[in-house]
Amino acid sequence: MTKQPGAGTDAVKTPVYLDYQASTPMDGRVLDVMLPYLSEKFGNPHSRSHAFGWEAEEAVEVAREQIAEIIGADPKEVIFTSGATESNNLAIKGVAHFYKARKDHVITCVTEHKCVLESCRTLEREGFTLTYLPVRRNGLIDLGELSRAFTERTALVSIMAVNNEIGVIQPIAEIGALCREHGAFFHTDAAQAIGRIDVDVNEMGIDLMSLTAHKVYGPKGIGALYVRRRPRVRLTPLFDGGGQERGFRSGTLPAPLCVGFGEACRLARLEMADEAKRIGALRDRLYDGITTRLAGVALNGDAMTRIPGNLNLSFGHVDAEALMASLKAVAVSSGSACTSASLEPSFVLKALGVEDRLAHASIRFSLGRFTTEAEIDFVIEEVAREVAGLRESDPRGQAAE
Ligand SMILES: *Cc1c(COP(=O)(O)O)cnc(C)c1O
Numbered sequence: 001m002t003k004q005p006g007a008g009t010d011a012v013k014t015p016v017y018l019d020y021q022a023s024t025p026m027d028g029r030v031l032d033v034m035l036p037y038l039s040e041k042f043g044n045p046h047s048r049s050h051a052f053g054w055e056a057e058e059a060v061e062v063a064r065e066q067i068a069e070i071i072g073a074d075p076k077e078v079i080f081t082s083g084a085t086e087s088n089n090l091a092i093k094g095v096a097h098f099y100k101a102r103k104d105h106v107i108t109c110v111t112e113h114k115c116v117l118e119s120c121r122t123l124e125r126e127g128f129t130l131t132y133l134p135v136r137r138n139g140l141i142d143l144g145e146l147s148r149a150f151t152e153r154t155a156l157v158s159i160m161a162v163n164n165e166i167g168v169i170q171p172i173a174e175i176g177a178l179c180r181e182h183g184a185f186f187h188t189d190a191a192q193a194i195g196r197i198d199v200d201v202n203e204m205g206i207d208l209m210s211l212t213a214h215k216v217y218g219p220k221g222i223g224a225l226y227v228r229r230r231p232r233v234r235l236t237p238l239f240d241g242g243g244q245e246r247g248f249r250s251g252t253l254p255a256p257l258c259v260g261f262g263e264a265c266r267l268a269r270l271e272m273a274d275e276a277k278r279i280g281a282l283r284d285r286l287y288d289g290i291t292t293r294l295a296g297v298a299l300n301g302d303a304m305t306r307i308p309g310n311l312n313l314s315f316g317h318v319d320a321e322a323l324m325a326s327l328k329a330v331a332v333s334s335g336s337a338c339t340s341a342s343l344e345p346s347f348v349l350k351a352l353g354v355e356d357r358l359a360h361a362s363i364r365f366s367l368g369r370f371t372t373e374a375e376i377d378f379v380i381e382e383v384a385r386e387v388a389g390l391r392e393s394d395p396r397g398q399a400a401e
Contacts, residue, residue: 016375021310024214045059062262085115104155108131166301283309286379294315
């Protein structure tokens with residue numbers, strides 16, 4: 001470290017991790033419950049003839065209950081997958097393929113995660129009709145526009161609960177009600193919602209919901225798809241095999257990962273309310289700290305309807321690449337997806353109508369369970385100093401606007 005951290009921040013280890021929406025560190029308590037299933041309790045949970053299998057199966061079923069509990073579901077409605085990418089593929093392609101003889105129209109939104117958008121592109125190539133709803137400047141869909149998009153042939157609506165870049169919360173219960181009214185199934189990608197906001201599949205009229213463990217302090221490589229049983233949702237599986245998971249998802253379950261996912265959900269359910277308050281206060285401290293020190297900073301996404309840990313900011317009058325390069329002491333995501341040499345502005349920010357130059361110079365700060373006040377104060381000083389420095393040294397940037 002050649003750079004001197006600001007006064008009073010000596011205790012902060014750098015880089016400071018503010019990328020909790022990309023992945024969360026595993027909680028130590030989650031690791032503890034997983035360890036026995038990585039060593040002596042190694043049985044195949046599908047083995048029916050001996051105690052090794054029974055013990056693994058019992059642990060998997062406890063985990064299934066813990067996951068069901070955090071979403072208000074019946075454990076039988078929880079299907080284990082490898083993560084939200086697989087769950088989204090299974091939900092969207094599975095429903096579309098099963099019901100295609102009668103219904104071949106799917107509605108989604110332009111700011112969905114790539115795995116939802118690409119699943120929809122695949123359906124389009126297969127001959128399905130897709131509607132991609134726009135979002136308003138605040139990142140939320142227009143319910144009137146959704147109402148008008150339904151047709152007699154609409155099989156499925158897939159709208160995410162919480163956006164991964166700007167943290168906004170879509171009106172899930174209202175979308176669920178509209179889907180019921182129009183006889184379409186409602187799928188929501190809730191990878192960013194679990195453990196951050198309350199989600200209840202019955203209260204919100206959700207028929208299918210994608211979850212992943214590594215965004216709630218659980219292990220990577222495990223997720224789940226909630227599939228409603230009453231009224232029953234049918235799916236064509238993505239692949240063939242032994243017919244595990246009610247026939248929706250063949251393959252041997254990774255018992256240690258399932259157990260970790262279950263414990264992560266149990267902890268999230270117990271601690272979410274207090275955690276949301278603490279993280280929300282830290283996020284507000286970060287926003288206030290940055291905006292009192294710097295002018296020309298804009299918040300992306302609705303100011304109120306967002307999860308506590310997200311802050312997506314555009315910095316006027318700075319060069320995007322220089323900004324990212326200067327913030328070495330902070331691990332964050334930029335508003336640009338860096339593909340090889342070219343910097344593409346985020347398609348989510350573009351969909352909000354943020355101009356390219358500003359979309360480039362945007363940063364997603366995402367806070368979580370282990371974020372401290374000292375870290376936030378350190379990051380405020382870092383950002384304020386680096387942005388001010390860049391603005392001074394770049395007359396081109398300064399002169400803009
Ligand atoms: C992280 C994320 C995914 C992908 O989840 P994986 O478990 O990593 O496959 C999908 N959707 C959203 C909104 C996400 O944030």
